[in-house]
Amino acid sequence: MSPRHSAAEAMQTRDAILDRSVAIASAEGLEGLTIGRLAAELGMSKSGVIGHFGSKEALQLAVLDRAGEVFRTEVWEPVRATPPGLPRLRALCEEWISYLERGVFPGGCFFVAAAHEFDGRPGAVRDAVEARFDAWRGRLVKEAGRAAEAGDLPDGTEPEQLAFELMGVVMAANHAVQLHRDPQAPARARRAVRAKLGA
Amino acid sequence: MSPRHSAAEAMQTRDAILDRSVAIASAEGLEGLTIGRLAAELGMSKSGVIGHFGSKEALQLAVLDRAGEVFRTEVWEPVRATPPGLPRLRALCEEWISYLERGVFPGGCFFVAAAHEFDGRPGAVRDAVEARFDAWRGRLVKEAGRAAEAGDLPDGTEPEQLAFELMGVVMAANHAVQLHRDPQAPARARRAVRAKLGA
DNA sequence: ATAGCAATCGAACGTTCGGACGCTAAGGTG
DNA sequence: CACCTTAGCGTCCGAACGTTCGATTGCTAT
DSSP states (O other): OOOOOSHHHHHHHHHHHHHHHHHHHHHHOTTTOOHHHHHHHHTSOHHHHHTTTSSHHHHHHHHHHHHHHHHIIIIIGGGTTSOTTHHHHHHHHHHHHHHHHTTSSTTSOHHHHHHHHHTTSOSHHHHHHHHHHHHHHHHHHHHHHHHHHTTOSOTTOOHHHHHHHHHHHHHHHHHHHHHHOOTTHHHHHHHHHHHHHOO | OOOOOSHHHHHHHHHHHHHHHHHHHHHHHHHHOOHHHHHHHHTSOHHHHHTTTSSHHHHHHHHHHHHHHHHIIIIIGGGTTSOTTHHHHHHHHHHHHHHHHTTSSTTSOHHHHHHHHHTTSOSHHHHHHHHHHHHHHHHHHHHHHHHHHTTOSOTTOOHHHHHHHHHHHHHHHHHHHHHHOOTTHHHHHHHHHHHHHOO
């Protein structure tokens, strides 16, 4: 084979490793992601793979970053142009459900899976997962707060409580799709969102 | 050491293996459960451990059964005496949330964790997890149906949709407790349930 | 032209995994 | 008492794990 030696080509290699890693980790978890398997599937040596990251934990963190970019592109970007408050909150939920429906990650929501995998083990990966959820929940709470301020939500609606319940709806949909392969799950989730945010 | 050879004592050993297995698997997953670790923690040999089950997969299925017994004892039994329909559905949700709050399993809901761990890998364990969720959801739908028949729920309430949303509420609570260690999560879940089932 | 850097390889490391084997010793049964 | 079953032990195996190391190769700046 022809090894790559320029910095530009090395970045291509790194990208290829991360793409494959996201695919594997989405289906089998961040621990199911093994360096040997990555090397075999990419036609490289194990040391060639790990050389880009230094350790498996650093690879996992990089994979989390890459998955975060995908999530941002697929869920957040399409919604940025929507006016803040209730309209954006509705659009956010729709894109979020659609992201599950389209199977952006073959194993369902990457972060929900990572959360369950790492919530019991202290470490950098767990902290990174928690930080991402905090950021996401913050976004939901912010938009819900704007919607409430604008009077677009029923009186007494607490943004924190609403965000909590929306998380639940999407997690239920994720679960139904992944475990039960229930094709009705996205429709149920949309209906639940509509009950909370109106049509 | 003094090996045990009577059938009764062997059952005690089997019980001890399962108890420890549930504790380990709850915190680290059914795959994180390893025969060598079990043997070390129980002061036995690996062959002494696996001899009771035959294979790791059979052990995992037995652990799932044991966890199911715990769930039944902690969540279902306290509620059996409550009248069917809305009262029982309410009691069910309360016990369900309380089971998360009390930390019956140190890693949160055993089955939610197992579902996320195995939803991507075909096999007997995955099937068993799915069957348990089907049974549980069936119970929720049945009680919701009775409540609707009795006129105790708003007109147009679909039992399937209600069960879906209740699953979401509890999964959100589980997630908030396990990943964020959020002490308010049970209260939020109760509030969400109250919004759906009344006080 | 040459020195240096970085990407990648191949091989080896120590560990851990699930599992298989043969053995011992005790209980239950005739 | 004799026999059979079996709980449990100790040992071993092949595979896979993450990681480390030196060698090789090609690009790039001097």
